[in-house]
Structures are given as C-alpha cells and as structure tokens.
Amino acid sequence: MKRLLFILFYFQLVWVFGQQIPGFNGKFIVFPEKNGFRFIDKDHSYFSTDAKEYEITPHGFSVDNLRLSYLFYSDKIRFLSAGGGTVYEYKNDSLYRIDKSFEFQSRFSSYNFVRGDSIISVGGAGQFNVQNNIIYFTDKSLEWLVETRYDYRESDNRVPIGQYDPSSNKAYFNLDEPSDGIDDKSIREVQSVYPSSIYSYDFDTKVFKDEYDLSSLFEFLSVPYKVSSFRRFENYRLPLIATNSELVTFDFIEGVAYRHFNADVNVLLQYSDILAYNPTTSDFLLAYGLTVNPHFLVINEADLLGTEYELIKLKRANVFPWWLFVLIVPLGVFVFLKRKSVLLIESLDRITPQLKRVLSEEDFKIFQIIRKQYPNGVEYPDLQSSFERDLSYESRIKKLRNTITHIDETAQSIIGKSSSIFDITKGKVDKRVKVIRVKDDEFFQYWWIIKASKSN
Numbered sequence: 001m002k003r004l005l006f007i008l009f010y011f012q013l014v015w016v017f018g019q020q021i022p023g024f025n026g027k028f029i030v031f032p033e034k035n036g037f038r039f040i041d042k043d044h045s046y047f048s049t050d051a052k053e054y055e056i057t058p059h060g061f062s063v064d065n066l067r068l069s070y071l072f073y074s075d076k077i078r079f080l081s082a083g084g085g086t087v088y089e090y091k092n093d094s095l096y097r098i099d100k101s102f103e104f105q106s107r108f109s110s111y112n113f114v115r116g117d118s119i120i121s122v123g124g125a126g127q128f129n130v131q132n133n134i135i136y137f138t139d140k141s142l143e144w145l146v147e148t149r150y151d152y153r154e155s156d157n158r159v160p161i162g163q164y165d166p167s168s169n170k171a172y173f174n175l176d177e178p179s180d181g182i183d184d185k186s187i188r189e190v191q192s193v194y195p196s197s198i199y200s201y202d203f204d205t206k207v208f209k210d211e212y213d214l215s216s217l218f219e220f221l222s223v224p225y226k227v228s229s230f231r232r233f234e235n236y237r238l239p240l241i242a243t244n245s246e247l248v249t250f251d252f253i254e255g256v257a258y259r260h261f262n263a264d265v266n267v268l269l270q271y272s273d274i275l276a277y278n279p280t281t282s283d284f285l286l287a288y289g290l291t292v293n294p295h296f297l298v299i300n301e302a303d304l305l306g307t308e309y310e311l312i313k314l315k316r317a318n319v320f321p322w323w324l325f326v327l328i329v330p331l332g333v334f335v336f337l338k339r340k341s342v343l344l345i346e347s348l349d350r351i352t353p354q355l356k357r358v359l360s361e362e363d364f365k366i367f368q369i370i371r372k373q374y375p376n377g378v379e380y381p382d383l384q385s386s387f388e389r390d391l392s393y394e395s396r397i398k399k400l401r402n403t404i405t406h407i408d409e410t411a412q413s414i415i416g417k418s419s420s421i422f423d424i425t426k427g428k429v430d431k432r433v434k435v436i437r438v439k440d441d442e443f444f445q446y447w448w449i450i451k452a453s454k455s456n
Helices: 002-018 187-191 215-220 265-270 301-305 322-337 344-350 352-358 361-372 380-384 393-415 447-455
Strands: 029-033 036-040 044-048 055-058 068-072 077-081 087-091 094-097 111-115 118-122 133-138 144-149 162-165 170-175 197-202 208-213 231-233 240-242 247-251 256-260 273-278 283-288 295-300 309-313 340-343 422-426 434-438 442-445
Touching: 029 068, 029 077, 029 273, 036 273, 068 111, 077 118, 111 162, 111 170, 118 170, 231 273, 247 301, 265 283, 283 301, 295 301, 340 344, 344 352, 344 361, 344 393, 344 434, 352 361, 352 393, 361 380, 361 393, 361 434, 380 393, 380 434, 393 422
Parallel strands: none
Antiparallel strands: 029 036, 036 044, 044 055, 068 077, 077 087, 087 094, 111 118, 118 133, 133 144, 162 170, 170 197, 197 208, 231 240, 240 247, 247 256, 256 309, 273 283, 283 295, 340 442, 422 434
C-alpha cells in the first residue's frame, strides 16, 4: 500500500513539475509582453522574465490551433495561423479569434507583416499549390483580400525574409525566380534551396521591382543551401538569418547587410529555435527540444549578436556593369567621330554590284533606269513598260509599287540609311502621273559600312 501511495505521489509530482515549464502540456504560443515573455498552451498561461521561473494561471481561451506565429503591435499582439487564414488577438489578458475567414492551409512559409491596421501576407504554399500573390487582412473587413499578383513561381519559399518601410510604404521580400517550368531541377532540388532574389512592392504605385541579388553574398559567407542548417527570424528590428557559423542582419531599405563578427553562434547551435524578441528589454527567447524536453534561454541581443559587425553593401539586381560602361563610352565616342558625310548617289554607286547580286534581274533593271536619269526623274508609265506586255494596267501598277519598295528597303539596309533613297512627286504636265528620282541627300555613314561597300 505504501509503495502504491509512493508511486501515485511520484507521478503527481512529475505532473505538477511538468506544468511549471511550457511545452510539457503540449504545443504553445509565445510572444513578448512587458519586460518578459508570455506562453500560452491549451490550459495555462505562463509569464517569465528569465525563462526559469514562471507565473502560471489557468485560462479559458478557446483556441482550436496553437500552430500560430505572432505579429507585434504597440498595443496588442496578433497571431496568424501557419497556413494562413485565421487571425487571433491577445489584448488585456484575453485571447480571441477576430477573423471571418477559415484555415487556408495554403500559405505556409509566407512572409507576413503589419502595415498600419492591416496584416500583409506575401506568397506561401500548400495544398499542392504555390501562392503567387500578396493578400491583406483589415480590421474593417476582417477578411482576406488580394492586393496584387506577381509572375508565376512554382517553388515555395522555405526561408522567407522581408522588411517593411512605413516611410516609403514599400515592402521588401525574397522570392524564387519566375519560371515557366522546373528548369533542369527536380522538385526536391528546388525545395531544398532558398531564394536569394529580393523584390520590393510599392503599395502606393503598385510597382513590383527586382531590387537585390544575395547569391554572391551567400556564397561569400558560405551560407549552406540546406534549410536544416539555416535559421531566420521575422520579429527582430531587422531581418535576421543565422547558420552554424554566421549571423547576418539585413537592412533592405538602406541596401546593406550587417555581418556580426562576434555573434554567439555556439549558443544558436544548442538553442536552435529563435522563438521571440522583446523590443522593450532587447532580449531574445531561444529554445531547443521543444517536442520532447523543452529548454529555454533568455539572452540579450548585445550578447547574441555581439557589438562588432562588418557593413556589406548589397548587390543591386540587373545592374549594368560599370566596367562595361567604361568600355562602351570610349567606343561610342570613337564610332561617332569616325562618321563621314557622303552623297547618297555616291554611296548607291559603290553598292551597285551588291544590289545586282541581291535584286532580281527585273528589279535591278528598274533601279538602273532610275539611276541613269539622275538628277532627273522617271515617270511611272516609262518604268511600267519594262514589265511583261500581257499584264493588266492594275497589275503593272501593283508590281511597280512592290519593286520600288523592295529596291528602297534593300539599298537602305546595305548603306545604313534610315529613310527612303527616292523622291516620289507628281508630274509637272500631268498631275496624275507619278515621277520618281534618287534624292540629293547627304547623310552620315559609319566607316565600316563605307569600307564594306568599297570592297564590294
């Protein structure tokens, strides 16, 4: 009997002790509150400033799903379900659902942030689908609406990072490259890497823009392309990523990255989950073993990030290489200076052998007639007489029109002229008759064209 009482007493102690630490009672949510952190599981609410001692109170909150991520406001905390859709609010020691939506289950790994009184969600994936849009949730509608759509991406973003700038009303975030298909990559390969292209969206102008390319920075920092070795955190002052050897924060507004020299990456190797950040105390809440034997650590940002950093300017996307500009400008000046003003008739005489090879015998004959009469013109009826006698008048007119167009375009292409080589006017005696002649133009011709025409 005594042995049975001892066993019951032991299990009671274990149960009571289990209630002292968040995680022993199943899943929980956590967020910054005052000078500490608030944990909420299915039965209890825990508050701690050091993640060692807790104030524990039972609650009667009705929360169907504790797989929530928090969004920080100055006067409240809101939570968004992992797959998107449902929204909860914690205010005045109460947690309640506020949306009129449903569990989307289609926006896992989306980038979510607060904009005024709205929640913005960029991308995400789920239900065998990738979301290529930006949606928003407002206090007025309490539902999700589409802000904009962007070019199709077929791979989900496993490691979303982003930043919102209230002053410019512009958001920055990473996405995969647009694609019409998986270009020589298997689905597994696509899903095991993370996008290094940073885009921006301007909520005022509705402009979607390619801003930065982080691939060279990641290569320089030896950032592994394994999601399991890559950690990120959304609720710090700046977007934060950490690997087994590096900790980097980004300021996309200024176009720079901060490589923290003496960050305590060893702490992150042990406490691999970054759960929350308290802006009042500048403390991070870290954890490990959440599913089996949870351990927590509160650490100040100065201790975790260190006090020294290297400032790295981010590479702009699709920037024209400066060295190419240095080469092209002198070349352009050289080409401009090597232009030469030539008479059109002289240039045509130089390319006559080329025209003879390119034009049909009939077309070349028309050109010779027009050239022979220069500087005078030739009436259309005289040119039409060169065609077969059995053609009707209308057919001859149409054929002559096509011939003149073909001669004109061919000659322009060879000599590098951008306008017609012919003048077509009305006859002096009979205004119904058209007269064609070679223009008296002078035009600028580049040296390589002059050289080519002389050699031919």
